[in-house]
Amino acid sequence: xxxxxxxxxxxxxxxxxxxxxxxxxxxxxxxxxxxxxxxxxxxxxxxxxxxxxxxxxxxxxxxxxxxxxxxxxxxxxxxxxxxxxxxxxxxxxxxxxxxxxxxxxxxxxxxxxxxxxxxxxxxxxxxxxxxxxxxxxxxxxxxxxxxxxxxxxxxxxxxxxxxxxxxxxxxxxxxxxxxxxxxxxxxxxxxxxxxxxxxxxxxxxxxxxxxxxxxxxxxxxxxxxxxxxxxxxxxxxxxxxxxxx
Numbered sequence: 001x002x003x004x005x006x007x008x009x010x011x012x013x014x015x016x017x018x019x020x021x022x023x024x025x026x027x028x029x030x031x032x033x034x035x036x037x038x039x040x041x042x043x044x045x046x047x048x049x050x051x052x053x054x055x056x057x058x059x060x061x062x063x064x065x066x067x068x069x070x071x072x073x074x075x076x077x078x079x080x081x082x083x084x085x086x087x088x089x090x091x092x093x094x095x096x097x098x099x100x101x102x103x104x105x106x107x108x109x110x111x112x113x114x115x116x117x118x119x120x121x122x123x124x125x126x127x128x129x130x131x132x133x134x135x136x137x138x139x140x141x142x143x144x145x146x147x148x149x150x151x152x153x154x155x156x157x158x159x160x161x162x163x164x165x166x167x168x169x170x171x172x173x174x175x176x177x178x179x180x181x182x183x184x185x186x187x188x189x190x191x192x193x194x195x196x197x198x199x200x201x202x203x204x205x206x207x208x209x210x211x212x213x214x215x216x217x218x219x220x221x222x223x224x225x226x227x228x229x230x231x232x233x234x235x236x237x238x239x240x241x242x243x244x245x
Contacts (some may be wrong), residue, residue, distance in 0.1 A: 013095050014043035033144055120174030124190045133157075136164045154240055156221055163194070167221060169240075172200035175225060178210040182226045183208055184234055186241075187219030192233045195221070 009026050012018045015090060030037050136142060139159035146155045151171045158165035169181055176180055183195035193214040200207040215221075222238030224231075 001156035010039045010043060014040050034119070034207075038102070041108070062135065065178055082127070102113075132164060132211055136162060136166055136209075137166075145242050145244055146245060147240060149240050152240055154223070154242060156242055158215050158244065158245070160216045162211075163216045164209070164211045165196070165211050165215040165221070167198075167207065169206045169223070170204060172198075172204045172206055178228050179225050180228050180230060182230050182234075183225055184212045184222050184224065185210070185220075188214050188217035188224060190214070193232065194232075197226075197230050198223075215244070218244055 006029050009018060009022070013023070013026055013030075046098060126132065136157055136159050139162050141161045142157060142159050144155065144157050147153070152173075153170045155168045156165060157168075165185070172181065181198045181200075183198060185193040185195060193212070195210040196208050198208050200206045220241055220243045222234070222241035224234045224236045224238050226235055
């Protein structure tokens, strides 16, 4: 495993998705790399907040049913062709794919949590946005970009082939009175394409999806503060801007 590979495992480690012995190697790396340790802590905290937000109490009869079922099922170790216990299987995934998969899984989970929080009253709209998110993330050319500035963090997942883009923002303060946040795709077929307006929830989170195809030629995505109702073109400098590869 190269040095670049091991830095890419923060998302997988935060989701407990690293097989041995990669996990042991990464934990040794964590003890020496402050940047990776901080990123893992932030990802684990995000996952924990998501779990708290969507947690529900199980039905009272569930535990009894599970325990009763366990008594009827015998767990056997895997065996090899010679009848002997097989050694633990190593993951066939390359390290980079494993890290990307875990990071994408985290984005999906947090994104869906934001959408459900914001649009709980409109189930049909929630399902439609969730479907778009799933399609973006399953695209063969899906790309993930992250950025942070002054406590505001953003994650973008997009597919140029599909022409779809998802923006997830965290740490977004309430907009000033009479103002709103507007998301833009820039440098594409038109100088500025408005993705739409976003209003952060009570925890400073926001999500927005664009399926117009403008991302196919855009070079970056940005967030500006605009007059209430939005603008035809950005009237202020972006408070956050992320380059698209």
